[in-house]
Amino acid sequence: MNYSKFPRRHYLQGPTPIEFLPSLSQALGGGVNLYVKRDDLLPGSGGGNKTRKLEFCIADALEQGADSIITCGAVQSNHCRLTAAWSAKEGLDCHLILEERVAGSYKAEASGNNFLFELLDVKSIDVVPGGTDMMGAMGAKADALAEAGRKPYIIPGGASNAIGATGYAVCAEETMGQLNAMRLMIDHILVPSGSAGTHAGMVVGMTGVNGGIPISGVNVSRPKDVQEEIVFQLALETAERLGVENAISRDDIVCFDQYVGPGYSLPTDAMVEAVKLFAKTEAILLDPVYSGKAAAGLVDLVRQGHFPKGANVLFLHTGGSPALFAYMDTFRQV
Numbered sequence: 001m002n003y004s005k006f007p008r009r010h011y012l013q014g015p016t017p018i019e020f021l022p023s024l025s026q027a028l029g030g031g032v033n034l035y036v037k038r039d040d041l042l043p044g045s046g047g048g049n050k051t052r053k054l055e056f057c058i059a060d061a062l063e064q065g066a067d068s069i070i071t072c073g074a075v076q077s078n079h080c081r082l083t084a085a086w087s088a089k090e091g092l093d094c095h096l097i098l099e100e101r102v103a104g105s106y107k108a109e110a111s112g113n114n115f116l117f118e119l120l121d122v123k124s125i126d127v128v129p130g131g132t133d134m135m136g137a138m139g140a141k142a143d144a145l146a147e148a149g150r151k152p153y154i155i156p157g158g159a160s161n162a163i164g165a166t167g168y169a170v171c172a173e174e175t176m177g178q179l180n181a182m183r184l185m186i187d188h189i190l191v192p193s194g195s196a197g198t199h200a201g202m203v204v205g206m207t208g209v210n211g212g213i214p215i216s217g218v219n220v221s222r223p224k225d226v227q228e229e230i231v232f233q234l235a236l237e238t239a240e241r242l243g244v245e246n247a248i249s250r251d252d253i254v255c256f257d258q259y260v261g262p263g264y265s266l267p268t269d270a271m272v273e274a275v276k277l278f279a280k281t282e283a284i285l286l287d288p289v290y291s292g293k294a295a296a297g298l299v300d301l302v303r304q305g306h307f308p309k310g311a312n313v314l315f316l317h318t319g320g321s322p323a324l325f326a327y328m329d330t331f332r333q334v
């Protein structure tokens with residue numbers, strides 16, 4: 001596809017690796033060959049998926065003459081960390097609105113991403129209760145900054161609009177290029193599905209290059225039908241932006257919601273097991289909120305025989321490991 005007409009910064013240093021996971025494949029049994037796409041190794045302080053989206057969102061902000069970025073996320077948001085990181089690198093001020101989705105969960109002195117917000121010189125943090133209208137809160141912040149003479153630009157939660165999702169259409173195309181070069185036939189791709197830009201962008205990119213590999217999402221918060229509809233709508237918008245002519249149908253969007261557990265960011269035993277399994281078999285660090293729950297889905301689907309014997313399954317590792325340090329008690333208890 002042709003992305004050259006869109007403003008873009010170049011934060012990547014090349015394709016992220018695709019690796020075979022022999023020990024994990026063997027540990028899970030079921031004759032499934034597991035592979036991982038290492039977006040946890042993307043540049044940016046601590047790595048992870050938002051770097052791909054921010055190449056396009058921050059470029060758009062710069063093109064509009066912004067000097068300040070406003071974004072939002074949960075209290076341990078990886079997206080906020082990476083937005084702060086790339087803003088710092090670009091000489092932009094970064095302001096965060098953090099949503100306390102679990103009451104009482106914000107601790108100013110917390111470690112993990114919260115500590116990194118501080119280190120990356122975030123200019124302000126406003127903490128709001130769960131359920132707050134986040135676009136409204138960011139709009140109010142933008143008004144205040146504009147009144148003070150600044151030029152604010154709002155990046156939505158997770159950078160999940162059509163601009164940000166473009167980064168994951170690029171990723172799907174990059175992945176197909178690597179698989180063709182490796183002559184590796186992948187039967188299924190599994191991705192974490194949160195604010196939906198990763199999942200939607202991957203589907204759009206896969207459709208755009210006619211790659212034909214089914215992509216499923218593992219939800220981190222919402223019920224299946226709700227998440228699938230959000231991903232679908234964003235995929236349609238992104239496909240329109242990119243001029244993808246092949247149709248994307250509602251059936252192309254599939255999510256699993258049985259690995260969410262009690263709610264967003266709340267640990268599950270399966271997540272803890274998956275994080276430990278990836279660490280001890282492949283020395284790969286996941287995170288407790290996104291890639292850990294998605295990996296719990298991968299582990300369970302393999303064990304259930306969801307993928308046929310001999311299938312090659314690619315797991316998109318979207319990063320997030322700095323959040324592990326805010327959850328050490330969870331891993332030591334189980």
Ligand SMILES: Cc1ncc(COP(=O)(O)O)c(C=O)c1O
Binds near residue numbers: 197287291320321
């Ligand atoms: C580490 C990590 N993985 C996956 C996701 C989910 O990606 P998306 O929000 O694009 O659905 C996020 C979102 O913040 C994340 O931080």
